[in-house]
Amino acid sequence: MTLRGWKIANIFIWSGIGLLLLGMGLNYSLFRPYFDTLFKTQQLAAAPPFDETLGQVNAGQDALKPFDKHDAGTSTVTNLPPTVTASPTSCPPTATSTPWPPTATSTPLPPTATVPTPIPTPTGTSPQYIRIPTIGLAATIVPVPEEKLADNDTGQLTWAVPDWEAVGWHSGSALLGEPGNTVLNGHNTTRGEIFRDLYQVEEGARILLTGADQKIYFYRVAHVYILEERGQPLEVRRQNAQYIQATTDERVTLVTCHPYASTRYRLIVIAKPI
Numbered sequence: 001m002t003l004r005g006w007k008i009a010n011i012f013i014w015s016g017i018g019l020l021l022l023g024m025g026l027n028y029s030l031f032r033p034y035f036d037t038l039f040k041t042q043q044l045a046a047a048p049p050f051d052e053t054l055g056q057v058n059a060g061q062d063a064l065k066p067f068d069k070h071d072a073g074t075s076t077v078t079n080l081p082p083t084v085t086a087s088p089t090s091c092p093p094t095a096t097s098t099p100w101p102p103t104a105t106s107t108p109l110p111p112t113a114t115v116p117t118p119i120p121t122p123t124g125t126s127p128q129y130i131r132i133p134t135i136g137l138a139a140t141i142v143p144v145p146e147e148k149l150a151d152n153d154t155g156q157l158t159w160a161v162p163d164w165e166a167v168g169w170h171s172g173s174a175l176l177g178e179p180g181n182t183v184l185n186g187h188n189t190t191r192g193e194i195f196r197d198l199y200q201v202e203e204g205a206r207i208l209l210t211g212a213d214q215k216i217y218f219y220r221v222a223h224v225y226i227l228e229e230r231g232q233p234l235e236v237r238r239q240n241a242q243y244i245q246a247t248t249d250e251r252v253t254l255v256t257c258h259p260y261a262s263t264r265y266r267l268i269v270i271a272k273p274i
Helices: 003-026 028-043 234-244
Strands: 127-132 137-144 146-148 157-159 167-170 180-185 206-211 216-228 250-258 265-273
Touching (some): 127 180, 206 250, 216 234, 234 265
Parallel strands (some): 137 167, 180 250
Antiparallel strands (some): 127 137, 127 206, 146 157, 167 180, 206 216, 216 265, 250 265
């Protein structure tokens, strides 16, 4: 190649690099998630093993405690009315020659009155709207069912995800305001990418859920984890799925893929009632 040809080639090369950088600058909002998740992934904690016998994360003192009177979230215990018993009325002696105490008669005493234990009525409500102020998320929540994976002869099921800008509520998971695991999912890249910025949520952030009863339920993020999913054996993926199973405490679990435009990990955000 002659010197002139080499100079022309360099002009085309550097022109191409310049156009590439210019295009990336003009479309930075599209490329930002790739760069952000590249660094953020290194900061996210790998999820510890899930202890399904206790319905909680097995992570020492920082684990989410099982549901009890000290960790009841928004649930309350109604005090039952005391049992009322009727006692016989003492009668004074009559002005007769009969010595005291008076002779017992066969008049039966009134029966003991008891108050039946009231049967508690369900107080939970389905989630209909979600807000996460720290990432500017505000979206409708719709129930989603389980569905069979395509081209799968084993009958393995997976949860559907809304194909538009909405969050999916696993319809078999817990209602708001009751003990259990309320599971929400969403896409992070395509079809509305409603959970695109979920990886930016940090521990301590608030999550606000509006129920069908029009009440707002407040939660605080307790843990943010990633689970390696793609290419993992079935046993590992089943263990990962424990995070969306029923629990004995009250919590909300948000699930999406991670990083942006990839299914290598599952991003898990666990929040507890305030």
